[in-house]
Amino acid sequence: MPELPEVETVRRGLEKLILGKKISNIDIRYPKMIKTDLQEFQKEMPGQVIQTMGRRGKYLLFYLSDKILISHLRMEGKYFYYPDQVPERKHAHVLIHFENGGTLVYEDVRKFGTMELLAPELLEAYFISKKLGPEPTEKDFDLGSFKLALKKSKKPIKSHLLDQTLVAGLGNIYVDEVLWRAKVHPSRTSNSLTAQEARKVHDETINVLGQAVEKGGSTIRTYTNAFGEDGTMQEFHQVYDKAGQACSRCETIIEKIQLGGRGTHFCPKCQRRK
């Protein structure tokens, strides 16, 4: 469930902790999560220095001396940095030990997360092959292209926004929040949106994700653990996980339906199907 804001929060956290550190060795306890060649991963990682931390959509990027480590947290991936002693943890799948004695541990209860080691010159092609859309910023997220893509599709707008091709970074929580703010019903087909509605969805995507980054992401009780550290964006959620509660705009009871297999929250009055 980490969406763009949570991944960005992790990126900023790691930037403070591991920049300049040299990897001494790696301990891979769940090899299936390494999606590129395992032998090469084990051979190439030791000796690399963490140069910078990056992010593209929900992908976390470790810029190493001469490789890029692409890490996707999927549902429940988390990183913990231990300066010296590493506690034994049931769901620790990859341990990255540094020469200074510190260790970065990747933990993931559901084991959905992935890691890939790539040559830097292949990064651009990697995201193109995934059809990953633009970053949700004024600079990158072009309104004209967005409207054009919507016009060509009969997909429900929510499913379309989730597929990462129109814009990168929305997940199931923020997409519901964006559509509530834009007053658009999640089942509406993409091509049924008016120009004004398309612009509103575009703008609110930038607003919601931007605000969520500022708030350090959302801390949702998943199981026992929280992700995203001290995020407070959940205090601003208006529909996600609010079924049965009153809409803050019109007092109508928030509904929850299944759409494209996803739990979907919306206000039946503010977000009319038309």
Next chain:
DNA sequence: CCCGGGGCCTGGCCGC
């Protein structure tokens, strides 16, 4: 090409 659904995973939670 598009769309829908299954698979990957585990643990919380519900109902019997």
Next chain:
DNA sequence: TGCGGCCAGGCCCCGG
């Protein structure tokens, strides 16, 4: 109390 079955969902892949 115990346990089976359902649910959570990002992304990939397959079949129609």
